[in-house]
Amino acid sequence: xxxxxxxxxxxxxxxxxxxxxxxxxxxxxxxxxxxxxxxxxxxxxxxxxxxxxxxxxxxxxxxxxxxxxxxxxxxxxxxxxxxxxxxxxxxxxxxxxxxxxxxxxxxxxxxxxxxxxxxxxxxxxxxxxxxxxxxxxxxxxxxxxxxxxxxxxxxxxxxxxxxxxxxxxxxxxxxxxxxxxxxxxxxxxxxxxxxxxxxxxxxxxxxxxxxxxxxxxxxxxxxxxxxxxxxxxxxxxxxxxxxxxxxxxxxxxxxxxxxxxxxxxxxxxxxxxxxxxxxxxxxxxxxxxxxxxxxxxxxxxxxxxxxxxxxxxxxxxxxxxxxxxxxxxxxxxxxxxxxxxxxxxxxxxxxxxxxxxxxxxxxxxxxxxxxxxxxxxxxxxxxxxxxxxxxxxxxxxxxxxxxxxxxxxxxxxxxxxxxxxxxxxxxxxxxxxxxxxxxxxx
Numbered sequence: 516x517x518x519x520x521x522x523x524x525x526x527x528x529x530x531x532x533x534x535x536x537x538x539x540x541x542x543x544x545x546x547x548x549x550x551x552x553x554x555x556x557x558x559x560x561x562x563x564x565x566x567x568x569x570x571x572x573x574x575x576x577x578x579x580x581x582x583x584x585x586x587x588x589x590x591x592x593x594x595x596x597x598x599x600x601x602x603x604x605x606x607x608x609x610x611x612x613x614x615x616x617x618x619x620x621x622x623x624x625x626x627x628x629x630x631x632x633x634x635x636x637x638x639x640x641x642x643x644x645x646x647x648x649x650x651x652x653x654x655x656x657x658x659x660x661x662x663x664x665x666x667x668x669x670x671x672x673x674x675x676x677x678x679x680x681x682x683x684x685x686x687x688x689x690x691x692x693x694x695x696x697x698x699x700x701x702x703x704x705x706x707x708x709x710x711x712x713x714x715x716x717x718x719x720x721x722x723x724x725x726x727x728x729x730x731x732x733x734x735x736x737x738x739x740x741x742x743x744x745x746x747x748x749x750x751x752x753x754x755x756x757x758x759x760x761x762x763x764x765x766x767x768x769x770x771x772x773x774x775x776x777x778x779x780x781x782x783x784x785x786x787x788x789x790x791x792x793x794x795x796x797x798x799x800x801x802x803x804x805x806x807x808x809x810x811x812x813x814x815x816x817x818x819x820x821x822x823x824x825x826x827x828x829x830x831x832x833x834x835x836x837x838x839x840x841x842x843x844x845x846x847x848x849x850x851x852x853x854x855x856x857x858x859x860x861x862x863x864x865x866x867x868x869x870x871x872x873x874x875x876x877x878x879x880x881x882x883x884x885x886x887x888x889x890x891x892x893x894x895x896x897x898x899x900x901x902x903x904x905x906x907x908x909x910x911x912x913x914x915x916x917x918x919x920x921x922x923x924x925x926x927x928x929x930x931x932x933x934x935x936x937x938x939x940x941x942x943x944x945x946x947x948x949x950x951x952x953x954x955x956x957x
Contacts, residue, residue: 522574526594530563531615533608534589536571536580543568544586545784546603546769554612563619564612590615602712603769604762686763687716688803689812694751695792696799701754704790704800708758711770717757717817717896723748731815743797755816757895764809767802774798813895820897821850823937823946825865828856828885830933834925835888838934841921842892845904851891851951857883864949865935874930881930889950898943901936908932 525532533551537543551566558564571577571587580587590598590611597615600607692704697720708715723731728748735741758767772778772785776798779787787798803809826838831854842849857865862882869875894900906913906920910932913923926932937943 522569522576525567525569526591528565528591529593530565531612531619532565532567532591533612534591535566535568536577536587536589537568538581539570539572544603546782547586547588547605547608550605550608554609558612558616561616561619564616602761602766604765605769606765607762685759685761686806686809687757687759687813688763688767688806688809689801689816690756690758690767691801692754692756693747693797693799693801694753695747695795696790697754698751699792700790704786707786708756711766713758713760713763713767715756716759717900719755719816719896719899720752721755721816722751723753725749731812740797747795747797757813757817764803764806768804771798771800771802817895819893819895820940820943821947822892822897822901822940822943823950824890824892824901825935826888826890827882827931827933827935828887829881829927829931830925831886831888834933838921838925839888841904842890845894845900847892847894847897847901849890850893851947852888853951854886854888856886859883861950865946878930891947891951898937898940902938905934905936 525534533554535543535547555564555566569577571580586601586603588600588608589596590600592615598611600611690708692701696704705715725745728745729736732741732744732748735744760766770786772782772787774787776787776791776796779785779798780791782788787800790799792799803812824842826835830838839849859879862879863870865882866875866878869878892901903917904921906917906922908922909929910922910926913920913926917923921934922932925934937946
């Protein structure tokens, strides 16, 4: 473990130091070892590039990086931290090192004056906001000697794109968990995905047909391994995930490792190696190869859907604007909308599946008590997304398991539970046709 005095000594290193900040439970990041070796070789003639590791739990100045689920790399130049890369983002790590070395070359050649770097605290305060004022007051970081404006100019000098909004780097990528792995280690791989910092924005468990597999993997159809892939992909349910996160495409691909099991097993920390199935000769995980491919693949599995949605009379009277706002914030487009009082015939049609149950008449009465807001919502995976936003049917259960859902926040009881939605795409189309007539082709 690096001690405080060793950290201070490291900061005195002349040149550029790339610091792998790791958590005690996982150790330094093995996934970048080959990359760092390559960078060391590529820039060996400059003799300015160095590497170090530091445990976040062991150094007070690294407290902001504790409990992180992803690797963090700090870039130190002559004792000052000037850049941060979160996650195993090989292209960004390479670019950051390259940019810094090129500046060092210009300084060494007399083409550029040496540039003063602000202290660790100031750079981080300005660029990522992770050092708090109390840290300075209590002496945990160096005294701030220059203004935020100076920090801004310095960062812009070395990293023209450094202050780009982090949200611009948030991407979507497709992940596929193939049938054998899904059957044997479902919970483990899903938890690992979450631990690696991804958010599962959408998911769908489906049985793929031979035609679907051939269409999705059309570039692989002529390969020798395709019959095995086809057999594997149609052998049981497949879990398809839309993952979001910073630089999600490259981050997920780096975690996956090489496509062939033989190559993947040379890096035992890669997900394809860790989640290989002994009886299956192909890897069990898929990831999009680029942002463009990710969007195409996501559209293949999560095409834009339409679903039927309704704000019930009681909620329409008291919470209509708030619920409509939640609908829009969740990314739904409202393709059609009208406000009307349902007839008994309409209410009975929407709840046809409950006909004959003891509560059916009370439900119909509730639905015809006043005007409802009737909508057609459009979005990728709209049916499932709307059901998740609504929350469980019983508001009391919704408050426990989905407190941010509409029913948890706006429903009165299990009958006056604020909103209604279709249970599947077929039911959605029938309800939409009944309420609005046949939808236009668009």
